[in-house]
Amino acid sequence: MAKVNFYPQGKSVTVEEGATILQAARKAGIVIESPCNGVGTCGKCKVRLDKESLNNVVAGGKHHLAKAEEEQGYVLSCEAKIYGNISVEATSNQRNSTLKILSKGQSFDISIKPLIKKEFFNTENYTKVFAGDKELGVEYGDTREKCYGAVVDIGTTTLVAAVVNLKDGSEIGTASALNPQAVHAQDVLSRIKFSSEADGLYIMYSEVVREINSLIKEIVDSKGISNKNIYEVVFSGNTCMAHLVTNTNPQSLGKYPYTPEINGAVYLNAREHKIGISPIGIIYVPPIISAYVGADITSGVLASQLHEKKGITLFVDIGTNGEMVIAFDGNLSATSTAAGPAFEGMNITHGMRAGQGAIEFFEIDEPGGISTKVIGNTKASGICGSGLLDVVGELVAHGVINKNGKFVEPEASDLQSALKERLVKQEGKWIFKITDKVFLSQKDVRQVQLAKGAVRAGIEFLLESKGVKAGDVDKVLIAGSFGYHLRAKSLINIGLLPKEFDGKIEFMGNTSKSGGQAFLLNKTYRDQLEKIVKQVEVLELANFKGFDKVFVRCLGF
Known part of the structure; x- marks a missing residue:
């Protein structure tokens, strides 16, 4: 057995020798983002070890870190196997509280005809709550003025929740977060694989429900209303997310003929799924188009x-x-x-989510000078998806990248000198330097x-x-x-x-x-x-x- 200390979290765990640092972290409840689910291809689960700890791990695998990172003690937590007591610095992959998530979307003029309605009975002094013609329950007193609903956009990467007044259609408030499932598996296919076993499904289901409840609570607490007066929540997400949030095994989505277990247009009991709204509340999942065109697209239509x-x-x-x-x-x-x-920056050398320090805008002027916009107006630490497409698009438009996707040879090109200076070789391969520490590699271009x-x-x-x-x-x-x-x-x-x-x-x-x-x-x-x-x-x-x-x-x- 080996003891693993995580700092700055101050947590310790004992594991069998041969276990990976990522497995130890999950056992200790430490979040280390691993978009590829630990198969060693994304390179995003880096942690740092001191010299003594490095002697007690065996690293290496599919994804090779830069020499400079290895010299500083970095290893991939999914590949580094533990063969003695170690201390692990796990700070770089923690969830980003500055994540920039869009909560607004265009819509159309909607006439208010909600499924949820209330009726007050004066003599008995109680209010009945209905979903259409079905009675959901009874509340003491006149509660007609307190009638709310919620919507949750369950994206593969992010979650956005909104609470709405069902009487007048006004939006009470919104909140957003990273989908916690993303730390275990980044894309839909890896999430289907992860959730095909009972333990994986439980992790995916319980973590997304916990985060949804946290977002709803954040909204109602900030607006001084009660979640007990939210009677319906609409779950809008892709087909895989619809399975995971309803505790339905998505295994059939990964096998021909790719048939969903649920097709949407269904109502579920919110209490049974531990959703933090009224105990008499319901969940509605909109119609699903196919295994890979989900209710989120139906909502978009x-x-x-x-x-x-x-x-x-x-x-x-x-x-x-x-x-x-x-x-x-x-x-x-x-x-x-x-x-x-790639569009989320997850298999890009300096890719990151749209949080503080991410380059989100990039442009090249005629003399070859560059201008960037960084989220949080701080020093750039990486590139998010929108910045990535800007960078590649501008480099293509200005001849730095040719039509085949290769960096041009600077000395054999007619590039402006300012751009030539940014094309340098690292470990024998061309990279384009955006800042002193952030660059775009040939591999990154291929991913785009x-x-x-x-x-x-x-x-x-x-x-x-x-x-x-x-x-x-x-x-x-x-x-x-x-x-x-x-x-x-x-x-x-x-x-x-x-x-x-x-x-x-x-x-x-x-x-x-x-x-x-x-x-x-x-x-x-x-x-x-x-x-x-x-x-x-x-x-x-x-x-x-x-x-x-x-x-x-x-x-x-």
């Missing part, structure tokens, strides 16, 4: 009124997953691609190519399936918290969107949340969208001949 639009409109939700819907005079076709964690190639290929096939050319599209709606922080210029520069979309792009924001609020405030949308979802044509890209060729073609800039 509702918020954008995609089914009502004339002409050709393309709706794209860009994130860890890339979901897209094309509307042809209101007729909808949908598909999805696995963009991967893979992510953008997947989304672009999905768009190409969706257009092709309807016999539509890029120039025929009337409007392009970009949804999602991540998408809202992007610039049309960067999306076109890197080729994620065709150049024909220039001038047609509109950023919608968090339509998963705003559409969820529409479901909450007007019950008639539920039946309406359930019918629409059943008519959506779902295109499985894996079934299309030539998808691989299109994907490879879409990798180029």
Whole structure:
């Protein structure tokens, strides 16, 4: 047995020799972010050891740290096996309280017709609470003025909660956080694998419920209302998240024919799922389109009124997953691609979430000088997704990166001298220095190519399936918290969107949340969208001949 001390947390745990530092941390309740679920590919679970502790671990594996990091005592906690007592400094991967998460999304004029209603009986001096025609329970006295609902956008990476007054539709408040599931598994596929076993499912389910309850409590405490007067919560998220938040094993989503265990348009008992609202409250999960096009996209269809639009409109939700819907005079076709964690900065050398110290804006001027914007107006410590696409887009536009995605040879190019000076070799490979400590590597560029190639290929096939050319599209709606922080210029520069979309792009924001609020405030949308979802044509890209060729073609800039 070996003893592991974690600082500055001041926690200790005893483990079997041969266990990894990451396993020890989880046993001790220490959060070390491990987006790849400990398979050694993301390089984000770095911890630091002193010289004595380094002698008692065996490190190394798939992901190699830079020499400078190794010299400072850093190891990957998922790969470093313990063979003696050690002390571990675990500070760099703690959850970021400055995380920048979008809570607003475009919507439409909603007439207030909530499912929840109250009726006061004067003689008996009590109030009955109804969900439609079904009586949920009875409250003492006249409580008609206290009638609230909640919406939770359950994203793969982030959570956004809102509490709404069901009498007038006003938003009481919002709160957001990192989805705690992300520290165990970053993307949907790794989360499905993690949750296919009972222990993994319990971790995913219990942690997301705990965080949802924390967000709701944060809102009600700050506004002086009681969570006992919240009678319904709408869960808007992708299909995998809908499974995990309802304690449903998502294993079937990872196997052909990819059939969901739940299809949405369902009501659940909030008390049974330990959701911190009224003990008589209910949960509503909106209709699910397919295994990889979830209720969050259904909410987006509702918020954008995609089914009502004339002409050709393309709706794209860009994130860890890339979901897209094309509307042809209101007729909808949908598909999805696995963009991967690059847009979240998770497999990028200096990638990080959109928190303090993250470069979120990058631009090159004509003389070759650069300007950046850093979240928190502090010294840059990394690059978040929007900054990453800006950096790559600008480097492509100014010839630093060629069409194949390679850095050009500075001496054999006609780059401005200011840009040439930023192209330097590290361990025999070209990198582009953004600051003294933050750079973009050739591997990072490849990761962006893979992510953008997947989304672009999905768009190409969706257009092709309807016999539509890029120039025929009337409007392009970009949804999602991540998408809202992007610039049309960067999306076109890197080729994620065709150049024909220039001038047609509109950023919608968090339509998963705003559409969820529409479901909450007007019950008639539920039946309406359930019918629409059943008519959506779902295109499985894996079934299309030539998808691989299109994907490879879409990798180029």
